[in-house]
Amino acid sequence: MASIRQVAEHAGVSTATVARVLSGRITVSPELTERVRQAVDELNYVPNDVARSLSRGRTNMLGLLVSDIGNPFAAQVARGLEDEAARLGYQVLVGSSDFELERETRLLDSFAAKTVDAVALVSARGSTPAMARLARTGLPVVYIDRRPDGDTAAPLVRTDNETAARQAVGHLIELGHRDLAMISGPSWLPTASARLRGFRAACAEHGLTVRRECVREGHLGVEGGVRAMRDLLDLPERPTAVFSFNNLSAVGALRALRERGVTVPRDISLVTFDDMDLFPFVDPPITAIAQPAYEIGVEAGRTLLAMLSGAAVVPREVVLPTEFRIRSSCAEPPHREKV
Amino acid sequence: MASIRQVAEHAGVSTATVARVLSGRITVSPELTERVRQAVDELNYVPNDVARSLSRGRTNMLGLLVSDIGNPFAAQVARGLEDEAARLGYQVLVGSSDFELERETRLLDSFAAKTVDAVALVSARGSTPAMARLARTGLPVVYIDRRPDGDTAAPLVRTDNETAARQAVGHLIELGHRDLAMISGPSWLPTASARLRGFRAACAEHGLTVRRECVREGHLGVEGGVRAMRDLLDLPERPTAVFSFNNLSAVGALRALRERGVTVPRDISLVTFDDMDLFPFVDPPITAIAQPAYEIGVEAGRTLLAMLSGAAVVPREVVLPTEFRIRSSCAEPPHREKV
DNA sequence: CTGAAAGCGCTTACAG
DNA sequence: CTGAAAGCGCTTACAG
Numbered sequence: 001m002a003s004i005r006q007v008a009e010h011a012g013v014s015t016a017t018v019a020r021v022l023s024g025r026i027t028v029s030p031e032l033t034e035r036v037r038q039a040v041d042e043l044n045y046v047p048n049d050v051a052r053s054l055s056r057g058r059t060n061m062l063g064l065l066v067s068d069i070g071n072p073f074a075a076q077v078a079r080g081l082e083d084e085a086a087r088l089g090y091q092v093l094v095g096s097s098d099f100e101l102e103r104e105t106r107l108l109d110s111f112a113a114k115t116v117d118a119v120a121l122v123s124a125r126g127s128t129p130a131m132a133r134l135a136r137t138g139l140p141v142v143y144i145d146r147r148p149d150g151d152t153a154a155p156l157v158r159t160d161n162e163t164a165a166r167q168a169v170g171h172l173i174e175l176g177h178r179d180l181a182m183i184s185g186p187s188w189l190p191t192a193s194a195r196l197r198g199f200r201a202a203c204a205e206h207g208l209t210v211r212r213e214c215v216r217e218g219h220l221g222v223e224g225g226v227r228a229m230r231d232l233l234d235l236p237e238r239p240t241a242v243f244s245f246n247n248l249s250a251v252g253a254l255r256a257l258r259e260r261g262v263t264v265p266r267d268i269s270l271v272t273f274d275d276m277d278l279f280p281f282v283d284p285p286i287t288a289i290a291q292p293a294y295e296i297g298v299e300a301g302r303t304l305l306a307m308l309s310g311a312a313v314v315p316r317e318v319v320l321p322t323e324f325r326i327r328s329s330c331a332e333p334p335h336r337e338k339v
Numbered sequence: 340m341a342s343i344r345q346v347a348e349h350a351g352v353s354t355a356t357v358a359r360v361l362s363g364r365i366t367v368s369p370e371l372t373e374r375v376r377q378a379v380d381e382l383n384y385v386p387n388d389v390a391r392s393l394s395r396g397r398t399n400m401l402g403l404l405v406s407d408i409g410n411p412f413a414a415q416v417a418r419g420l421e422d423e424a425a426r427l428g429y430q431v432l433v434g435s436s437d438f439e440l441e442r443e444t445r446l447l448d449s450f451a452a453k454t455v456d457a458v459a460l461v462s463a464r465g466s467t468p469a470m471a472r473l474a475r476t477g478l479p480v481v482y483i484d485r486r487p488d489g490d491t492a493a494p495l496v497r498t499d500n501e502t503a504a505r506q507a508v509g510h511l512i513e514l515g516h517r518d519l520a521m522i523s524g525p526s527w528l529p530t531a532s533a534r535l536r537g538f539r540a541a542c543a544e545h546g547l548t549v550r551r552e553c554v555r556e557g558h559l560g561v562e563g564g565v566r567a568m569r570d571l572l573d574l575p576e577r578p579t580a581v582f583s584f585n586n587l588s589a590v591g592a593l594r595a596l597r598e599r600g601v602t603v604p605r606d607i608s609l610v611t612f613d614d615m616d617l618f619p620f621v622d623p624p625i626t627a628i629a630q631p632a633y634e635i636g637v638e639a640g641r642t643l644l645a646m647l648s649g650a651a652v653v654p655r656e657v658v659l660p661t662e663f664r665i666r667s668s669c670a671e672p673p674h675r676e677k678v
Numbered sequence: 679c680t681g682a683a684a685g686c687g688c689t690t691a692c693a694g
Numbered sequence: 695c696t697g698a699a700a701g702c703g704c705t706t707a708c709a710g
Contacts, residue, residue, distance in 0.1 A: 001453070001476060003687055014697045019689060029695060044475065049452040050398060051687035053389045054702050061432070070418035070633070072411050079409035082435055086442075091449065093400070093432050096421055103425075110430065113388040114340070114703095136383060137340060222616065251616045258620070276617060277561065277590045281597070283622030294409070342703055353681045358705060368679060390703035393686050453687095 002043035011039035022047060062304055063116035064094045065107055067124050073247060073274055073293050074122070077144065080297020081120055088305050090117070097124055099189075099220065105130040112137045118308055120300040123148050125188045140307035142300045146190035155307075156317045157299045161191050161273070164289045164322040165198025165243070166205075168271045171287075171324070172241045173206045176332045177269065181214035181239035183228040183249045192217070195245045195273055214239050225252020233260050240268060240333035247274035250286065265331035275325055285327035292320050341382035350378035361386060401643055402455035403433045404446055406463050412586055412613055412632050413461070416483065419636020420459055427644050429456070436463055438528070438559065444469040451476045457643040459636075462487050464527045479646035481639045485529035494646075495656045496638045500530050500612070503628045503661040504537025504582070505544075507610045510626075510663070511580045512545045515671045516608060520553035520578035522567040522588045531556070534584045534612055553578050564591020572599050579607060579672035586613035589625065604670035614664055624666035631659050 008015040013032055020026040021036040028036070039045070053059040062085050066074040074096075082092045093116055095107035108130035111119045118140035121131070127150030134141060141154040145161075172180060182199045185192030196215065203210050213235060216228035225248060232239060233256065244250040250272035257264060264270050264284055275290035299318050306314045347354040352371055359365040360375040367375070378384070392398040401424050405413040413435075421431045432455055434446035447469035450458045457479035460470070466489030473480060480493040484500075511519060521538045524531030535554065542549050552574060555567035564587060571578060572595065583589040589611035596603060603609050603623055614629035638657050645653045 004689095005687075015688080016690080016697060016699095017695090020696085023689085027695065032696080044472075046448070046452050046472070046476070048393075048687050049449065049454045050389060050392045051702090052689075054387075054393050054704085055687080055689045057702070059389060068418065069408075069421065070411075070415045072409075072414065075411065075414035075417075076409045078414075078433070079407065079435060082408065082433070086445075091432055091434060091446075091454075093430055094417070094421070095430060096418060106425075107430075109385070110388065113385050115388045115430075133383075133385070137385070251620075254617075254620045278593075278615060278617040278621060281590075281593045281621045282617060283620060343705095344703075354704080355681060355683095355706080356679090359680085362705085366679065371680080387703050390686090391705075393688085394703080394705045396686070 001048070002045045004045075004047065007036065007039045007043055007045045010043055011035040058117045059115060060090050061093050061116045062090050062301065063107075063111035063119035063121075064092050065104065065111070065119065065121045066094065066096055067099050067122060068096045069094050070096070071248065072276065073291070076293035077122070077297035077300070080294040080299075081301045082297070084298045084301030084305065088309075090301075090305070099124050099186075101125075101128060104128060108134050112139065118142075118304040120144060120297075120304060123190055126190075127151060140304055142303045142307075144296060144300055146194070155303050155314055157296055157303060157320065158317070159291050159296070159320050159322045161194035162198040162201065164324065165195040165273065166202040167198075167324055168273075168287075168289050169199050169202035169243055170205070171326065172243070172269060172271060172330055173202060173208065175241075175269065175330055177241040178208055178333070179214070179237070179239045180208070180210065180241045180243065181232050182216070182243045182245065183219055183225055183232070183253060184215065184217045184245045185220055185224070185249075186218045189220075191273075192245050195243075199243050211239070219249060219252075222248045222252040222255070225249035226256045227252070229253040229256035230260070233257075233262060238268065241330065242268060242270050244270065244272035247272065247276055250274070250276075250288075254282070264329050267334055269330040269333070271330055275323075279325075280327060282329075284329050286329045287327045288325050290323045290325055292322075295320055340387070341384040343384075343386065346375065346378045346382055346384045349382060350374040397456045398454060399429050400432050400455045401429050401640065402446075402450035402458035402460075403431050404443065404450070404458065404460045405433065405435055406438050406461060407435045408433050409435070410587065411615065412630070415632035416461070416636040416639070419633040419638075420640045421636070423637045423640030423644065427648075429640075429644070438463050438525075440464070440467060443467065447473050451478065457481075457647055459483060459639040459643060462529055465529075466490060479643055481642045481646075483635060483639055485533070494642050494653055496635055496642065496659065497656070498630050498635070498659050498661045500533035501537040501540070503663065504534040504612065505541040506537075506663055507612075507626075507628050508538050508541035508582055509544070510665065511582070511608060511610060511669055512541060512547065514580075514608065514669055516580040517547055517672070518553070518576070518578045519547070519549065519580045519582065520571050521555065521582045521584065522558055522564055522571070522592060523554065523556045523584045524559055524563070524588070525557045528559075530612075531584050534582075538582050550578070558588060558591075561587045561591040561594070564588035565595045566591070568592040568595035569599070572596075572601060577607065580669065581607060581609050583609065583611035586611065586615055589613070589615075589627075593621070603668050606673060608669040608672070610669055614662075618664075619666060621668075623668050625668045626666045627664050629662045629664055631661075634659055
């Protein structure tokens with residue numbers, strides 16, 4: 001690979017002149033410009049971005065930390081961030097933590113090592129040492145979903161998990177359900193606990209008590225959904241409706257339901273957080289709370305770019321709307337003998 | 340942010356010594372080591388990776404170019420690549436081309452600017468100037484799905500699109516279908532044309548002729564699937580079975596089918612390339628060709644890392660198996676008056 | 679084992 | 695408008 005030195009020699013000018021021609025922002029005489037262009041072409045010169053980053057002090061990269069980029073929700077967030085970033089010539093470095101502290105730490109520390117100009121971060125757990133270190137570097141940070149307790153300064157892009165959950169569960173209750181269950185994630189997962197709060201709030205509002213064994217916390221991924229739903233179905237007295245805390249747990253729930261031959265919504269009603277393209281086509285079509293994943297990514301990107309450009313005022317928090325999409329996976333509870 | 344200079348001064352040693360302590364691979368006396376560690380702690384020093392990259396000549400990043408990271412398939416590939424890359428301390432820079440030449444060029448050129456040590460690339464179209472430039476830089480490249488014509492050297496990770504398509508379409512024919520259709524992508528999209536070849540091959544094998552109007556090429560994304568299926572349904576004589584070329588076109592096909600009130604598989608049978616978590620739960624469960632997306636990413640990563648470590652021999656091509664998952668979206672063709 | 683110094687490849691005041 | 699030179703923050707032969 002040719003370097004700027006070689007181009008300069010080839011063109012008979014200084015490296016500064018080459019740099020100027022390439023930057024385009026500075027006037028260089030037509031003759032020299034031409035000679036430089038020639039040399040660039042002949043040598044097939046491509047400026048080294050790493051060197052440029054070092055001298056400019058920025059890399060034009062945004063870091064994105066999610067729990068799993070393979071999750072369609074995270075993938076859409078990434079796409080939104082990428083599109084917004086691209087508008088100003090930024091690229092996106094993604095990392096999946098898998099909710100593992102070690103992976104998160106490695107990723108965040110590497111972001112902090114100036115690899116990246118700013119970072120968007122789906123806060124998996126509360127505040128961690130790596131997050132604190134990141135904050136100390138002064139790199140612009142935007143949180144998605146939730147701001148960890150330690151950091152009070154960085155902006156946040158989120159949806160109103162609790163309210164959305166409350167609304168969805170309210171829908172179940174209005175249909176007549178009195179014995180509801182929730183498949184939730186680990187209690188340290190902010191979105192899981194917020195959605196659980198919403199679930200409890202809805203029940204409380206309607207004077208319902210939630211059975212202890214009907215709140216299955218700590219389940220992650222499709223497999224977690226399967227296990228949690230199995231547990232629920234194994235209960236001596238089955239709840240009549242289940243609220244699933246995300247797209248993966250919903251898939252898992254569907255698997256367990258099918259494996260046990262339980263019919264939705266006749267035997268049990270199901271609602272979930274997160275919508276998926278195929279939910280309308282599932283048997284039965286799944287009622288879901290849709291989050292604007294792509295827009296969350298866009299908004300995170302916009303916020304970061306605003307901070308990077310030193311905007312006077314950057315919103316401390318932007319709350320994006322969810323949409324409750326009622327389909328057919330919820331119905332009246334089955335008739336119960338004892339009732 | 341503290342620099343290595345400041346750490347050195349603070350510890351009363353040379354920057355070389357600081358570098359050595361940090362690298363860990365070189366013996367430094369216990370006293371100096373201790374002083375350096377102290378200084379690092381007190382100054383909260385984090386080595387600047389950009390500078391390190393410049394002097395080492397590598398960034399420890401892998402570039403991944405896909406058409407849309409928001410597509411679940413691409414997201415899984417990304418995850419596989421990330422996991423494999425992480426084993427050797429590499430990270431992944433992703434970019435979505437959206438099949439747009441300009442975006443692809445921008446991304447590839449930036450990869451080529453030494454931003455990245457190697458690149459994995461889902462070949463959207465044939466060979467492009469940017470790909471040629473990339474090849475010229477000598478950066479290790481691995482293609483996914485297909486190797487563009489220009490480049491004959493770089494390894495390839497793929498599935499056998501044509502054979503898998505042929506098998507799936509054969510299944511349709513065995514069920515009795517004689518009038519088949521395909522929703523395909525643009526003809527310049529290698530996977531689309533390979534799958535179309537498989538479709539035609541299966542038909543030809545069984546002596547079937549494919550109606551011109553039954554091959555809907557040029558459709559991309561969910562919307563493309565919708566349009567293509569609508570066109571098919573609007574035909575004076577409807578085909579009895581449809582082969583969809585990927586996950587997104589299948590979603591689109593389902594939408595159009597529903598909007599027109601067509602029942603699958605009674606009125607029309609459907610098979611698609613790409614499986615999705617929810618396909619088993621769709622009404623009816625969708626028969627699909629599953630590709631090992633995650634493993635494709637892993638394999639691409641493995642190949643790249645092998646090239647980076649100067650492995651003696653790197654497979655020129657690795658063909659991963661697909662799996663044909665027969666569910667219920669295909670049945671015998673409906674009885675036709677004229678037959 | 680340790681330090682002075684060159685080098686990685688750009689950018690950008692500073693002079694002229 | 696143009697060039698010489700310092701600087702970005704590391705790494706790594708080269709001496710000692």
